[in-house]
Amino acid sequence: MRLAIDVMGSDQGPRAIVEGSARAVVERPELELVLFGPCQHLVAELARLPRPLAAATSRLELRDAPQSVEQDSTLAWALRNGGDTSMTAMLRCVASGEAAAGVSAGNTGALVALARREVGMLEGLSRPAISTSVPAGRGQRCYLLDLGANVDSPPVRLVDFALMGAAMAQCVDGIARPAVGLLNVGHEAMKGSACVREADRMLGERAEAFGIDYRGYVEGGEIYRGELDVVVCDGFVGNITLKASEGLTRMLVERVQATFESRLCGRLASLLVRPLLRQLKQELNPVRYNGASLLGLKRSIVKSHGSTQADGFYHAIERALREASLNLPARVDALLRERGLAAAPPRMAVR
Amino acid sequence: MRLAIDVMGSDQGPRAIVEGSARAVVERPELELVLFGPCQHLVAELARLPRPLAAATSRLELRDAPQSVEQDSTLAWALRNGGDTSMTAMLRCVASGEAAAGVSAGNTGALVALARREVGMLEGLSRPAISTSVPAGRGQRCYLLDLGANVDSPPVRLVDFALMGAAMAQCVDGIARPAVGLLNVGHEAMKGSACVREADRMLGERAEAFGIDYRGYVEGGEIYRGELDVVVCDGFVGNITLKASEGLTRMLVERVQATFESRLCGRLASLLVRPLLRQLKQELNPVRYNGASLLGLKRSIVKSHGSTQADGFYHAIERALREASLNLPARVDALLRERGLAAAPPRMAVR
Structure with missing residues (x-):
């Protein structure tokens, strides 16, 4: 090879x-x-x-x-x-x-x-599209795309992202009918930009033909809940969301560590939890640790x-x-x- | 009252x-x-x-x-x-x-x-604009706006957000010359949409007159680093970033707790760290716990x-x-x- x-x-x-x-x-x-x-x-x-x-x-x-x-x-x-x-x-x-x-x-x-x-x-x-998976729920993972290949994306491109992400989940993780969500600011039909609404309409119509379990609009918090295999958004939003998640994880891990280290019995706990924290940091910093795929x-x-x-x-x-x-x-x-x-x-x- | x-x-x-x-x-x-x-x-x-x-x-x-x-x-x-x-x-x-x-x-x-x-x-x-502060660095906080009052925002509105956020940091936290960043997918001048680039140009020109310490483009991870008092973005991006942060915190806290509870000496550590985790969850879920201001x-x-x-x-x-x-x-x-x-x-x- x-x-x-x-x-x-x-x-x-x-x-x-x-x-x-x-x-x-x-x-x-x-x-x-x-x-x-x-x-x-x-x-x-x-x-x-x-x-x-x-x-x-x-x-x-x-x-x-x-x-x-x-x-x-x-x-x-x-x-x-x-x-x-x-x-x-x-x-x-x-x-x-x-x-x-x-x-x-x-x-x-x-x-x-x-x-x-x-x-x-x-x-x-x-x-x-640029994509990587982030950890979600209790051991699942979720493909997030686009992460910045495109700064803004017309509806048809968001539909392409959904298909590419679903294909990734099928090929790499063997998920027969991936659950796909479209990132938006709420679940109601009138939420979001005209572009997101049009992409939602197109995905709704074609979900059956595409072999995906299309879940409609999802909010930012749902990326990490473990119920979705693919979350689709334009590259500007995806890039910022992923980097904010990396930065937040770094801050949380540092704060948890600092709390442990300031107390006597906390040092013991620190030894226990350190490998977990390191792993979480790596998982939530996927691009830095593993790169991202151009799909x-x-x-x-x-x-x-x-x-x-x-x-x-x-x-x-x-x-x-x-x-x-x-x-x-x-x-x-x-x-x-x-x-x-x-x-x-x-x-x-x-x- | x-x-x-x-x-x-x-x-x-x-x-x-x-x-x-x-x-x-x-x-x-x-x-x-x-x-x-x-x-x-x-x-x-x-x-x-x-x-x-x-x-x-x-x-x-x-x-x-x-x-x-x-x-x-x-x-x-x-x-x-x-x-x-x-x-x-x-x-x-x-x-x-x-x-x-x-x-x-x-x-x-x-x-x-x-x-x-x-x-x-x-x-x-x-x-x-809708705004709230998120925890940053080691005890600082950062005002993030807009969180969803506007789904997309022309450059002049992003400039307004910067001013409103800076005024908030001055009035509430007494910060004389707030450090303000504009959320983008990179630091280089050619990054981002035409809208973000125009807002950057306007903010650069007016920073002195506005009494803000304008730091130019910032990436998602910088929200939590503790070096910025205000981070500005359109409502679609802000809403998704904040909700993703809330969801991620929930997942991380659950994973840390689960690790503790699965081990004997971990239960002790769990008692120690539980108040911290609860506090982090509340801080990172600011809208749910404290509401947000319409500025x-x-x-x-x-x-x-x-x-x-x-x-x-x-x-x-x-x-x-x-x-x-x-x-x-x-x-x-x-x-x-x-x-x-x-x-x-x-x-x-x-x-």
Whole structure:
């Protein structure tokens, strides 16, 4: 199994990416990685790897890409510079089939636009969505999308998100008829914007054909209740909701820890609860720890958090590997075709 | 001190409202409440009060209002039925100056529209915002607005929200130059919708004149970091973010409790941490426990959560009482005038 890695564009610089990549090939004997970046960076970082990881370099192939898409690069610049950038070169390696999936910790907006151009969308879908699952209820999880691939989304795109999320829940978690909710400010029919109301009407009409258990409007609190497999919203709302949840978890965990540590018998309790708190923090910080999937593309592309450390990037590679092993894009495509999405004429007209 | 109470329209029915009101007058000897609702409901609920609260009925004045605005009532219906509804009758009592502030647990959209018509906006402001504070950092708090009074908001309204939130932080918490952030999906200049970018430009230009420490774009996680006094967003995003935070807190608290209770020495820890967890749950569920303020009106109106129990409604009355004691609307008005908001000609043209 070969994956393609964009080494540039993360907030932490190329070292964290190269280290996370080296760790991945050490842990997974079947894995080969193709690393894209400016030659001198790649060689320097490889030389700096700690000894236990250095053994893995034979399964890290280096490919020179002199430019890199930075967090503040404009989309126009990224589109213009094509294969000279490590991001586009990585995507082309995936698009050609040479690598089964790709990972980048770079600029999200550029990654979405470049992936759409280089890798291409599944038939019938217009734009990728970013998704990850958050913990919900007592051990369930819920796919939340879009997390920021699109800043605003017309109704037909919200319908696409519902389908992509449902396909993810089916393929990855084996849920036959996923429960899908549309995020809104209340349950009543007249709540929300015209866009959300139109998406609700469309989803209501097509739920049966799509094989989803459409639950209508859901409020923010329901994401974590464990009764929904997929929650759909536009990328602005999803991004802010997820990041607020991460920030809140961090604050709550710190407060609980501080309470324990201020008291004698609390220190004992602290030992007990520390592993749980650490796990909760990781689960509620899914993008930072595991990356997020770009859904709707012809191949698996994973977005790692921009400020990720080597450990987080390693987990993002794991995610890409799992998606490639599941053959996720092909399975999503099959599900979409089965439901007639690609051929539905009114959708094409609207778009 | 007299406050006006809308007894109808909550999900729990009039009993919780009447009981919360009775408790408020028992605890506050200086307080009188005017209760609006259908006469037979008011009399029946008063007769049902438990004995310790029954003594307070002499300071609960009943006024007949035969209709009530339900959660699924349309705005048009609510506007048409005027003083016949308990909500409008309550607002008129406040508008006339007979009551110093008002509280309702009814339909949010109707309350916002009716309050705007009956009570009126402060000069220079076009629409109310709903706001409450959430806990942040290590004991700070952050005002978040709008929480759902407006489903989408043009740039000039986001600027209004920033001013209203800053005025709240100054008046209630005595913060001379509040730190204000604008919620977005990233810090870079090109992030977000055209609307958010325009609001950012306007806030950047006017921060000095407005006496705020404008921090530019902030991401969802920064709400809870303790470095901001006010975070501004449109009502759709704010509502979902707050409710997601409430739901997440509930889930986290349940998981921490379950971990404790499954182990022997954990039960000890549970006793230790339970008060903290209860407090966190209340703080992160601010609307349910304390209501939220409608800002920008000529008088204080508090929105209690629709599914509130007697206890929650009691806290909403406390909030209204505090705002009335602080003379909050007059102080917000004075701050806005001082900053020339009401008279700024380009703003009027935009609106």
